[in-house]
Amino acid sequence: MSDTGNGLEPPLRMTPKLHPLNRDFRWEARRGPYRRISAAQARQWSEQGFFVLEDAVEPATLERLIAEIDPWEARAEAALRELPQGRRFIARADEITFTVHLVLRSAFLRDFCAGPLFRDLAWDLVGPDVRLYWDQAVYKKPSVPAPFPWHQDNGYGFLDPQAYLTCWIALTDATTSNGCPRVLPGLHRHGTLEHWTTDLGYCCADEGAEGLAAPARAGSIVVFSSLTPHATGPNLTSEVRKAYIVQLAPDGARRMEPDESAGGYRPVLQNDQDRQFPILVAGRAPRS
Numbered sequence: 001m002s003d004t005g006n007g008l009e010p011p012l013r014m015t016p017k018l019h020p021l022n023r024d025f026r027w028e029a030r031r032g033p034y035r036r037i038s039a040a041q042a043r044q045w046s047e048q049g050f051f052v053l054e055d056a057v058e059p060a061t062l063e064r065l066i067a068e069i070d071p072w073e074a075r076a077e078a079a080l081r082e083l084p085q086g087r088r089f090i091a092r093a094d095e096i097t098f099t100v101h102l103v104l105r106s107a108f109l110r111d112f113c114a115g116p117l118f119r120d121l122a123w124d125l126v127g128p129d130v131r132l133y134w135d136q137a138v139y140k141k142p143s144v145p146a147p148f149p150w151h152q153d154n155g156y157g158f159l160d161p162q163a164y165l166t167c168w169i170a171l172t173d174a175t176t177s178n179g180c181p182r183v184l185p186g187l188h189r190h191g192t193l194e195h196w197t198t199d200l201g202y203c204c205a206d207e208g209a210e211g212l213a214a215p216a217r218a219g220s221i222v223v224f225s226s227l228t229p230h231a232t233g234p235n236l237t238s239e240v241r242k243a244y245i246v247q248l249a250p251d252g253a254r255r256m257e258p259d260e261s262a263g264g265y266r267p268v269l270q271n272d273q274d275r276q277f278p279i280l281v282a283g284r285a286p287r288s
């Protein structure tokens with residue numbers, strides 16, 4: 001990709017195929033004043049669908065996050081090893097684990113997700129009324145040659161509205177050698193794309209697409225839209241690459257669950273009281 005001279009890469013030139021539920025989507029830019037992000041980050045968000053928030057989590061908090069997550073991830077890994085072929089859907093023993101809904105298991109993680117960092121990002125990038133939609137740890141194990149394929153998060157479970165926020169928190173340094181995120185800038189503006197199934201997960205772009213690498217030091221966050229196609233590369237190192245993912249969606253968001261009897265899909269409100277708690281109510285921290 002050539003440089004535009006303004007520090008931003010031009011949007012990818014491709015006419016994408018859309019998800020069948022994606023009709024009349026319009027990307028809406030977020031206006032300031034912002035609480036956490038800079039004007040340059042807001043512009044990159046709007047034009048490219050991502051930015052890196054450097055050093056957003058301080059070392060002591062990071063250490064505690066890892067201490068809270070590791071035991072649950074070890075259980076997830078052990079459970080995978082018991083399964084035929086050591087795999088369930090996109091999780092594979094000794095390769096890649098997805099440890100979901102950790103806020104149900106750790107008060108520390110719950111408080112972390114409900115804290116000022118995500119309240120500010122929610123205000124800047126989602127709106128005044130926001131809930132935690134999903135949280136999960138993704139650990140990519142040493143010497144794993146397989147990438148995680150190009151996908152949009154809204155391609156895994158279609159939310160209405162389609163645009164929500166994914167915060168990919170690097171718990172360890174994420175580099176091009178151990179599987180940092182890569183993004184396809186600009187495609188978020190089309191809304192949700194058609195995805196197809198591969199052995200490694202859903203996919204919405206040519207496997208050979210290069211995209212932009214988004215390396216992140218431990219404690220930094222790759223912030224992207226649910227509509228930004230992203231992938232992660234192989235882990236060619238001898239260490240585990242650890243990430244914790246926090247996703248925030250507008251209050252009232254509904255997940256379109258496949259349901260033949262309802263004519264294709266059935267909307268399900270995302271307000272599970274235990275794990276999809278409010279992050280912002282009318283722009284403020286919810287009263288406890």
Ligand SMILES: O=C(O)CCC(=O)C(=O)O
Nearest residue numbers: 138140148153179232243
């Ligand atoms: O962290 C990874 O390797 C991939 C995770 C990811 O892209 C996701 O969970 O959407």
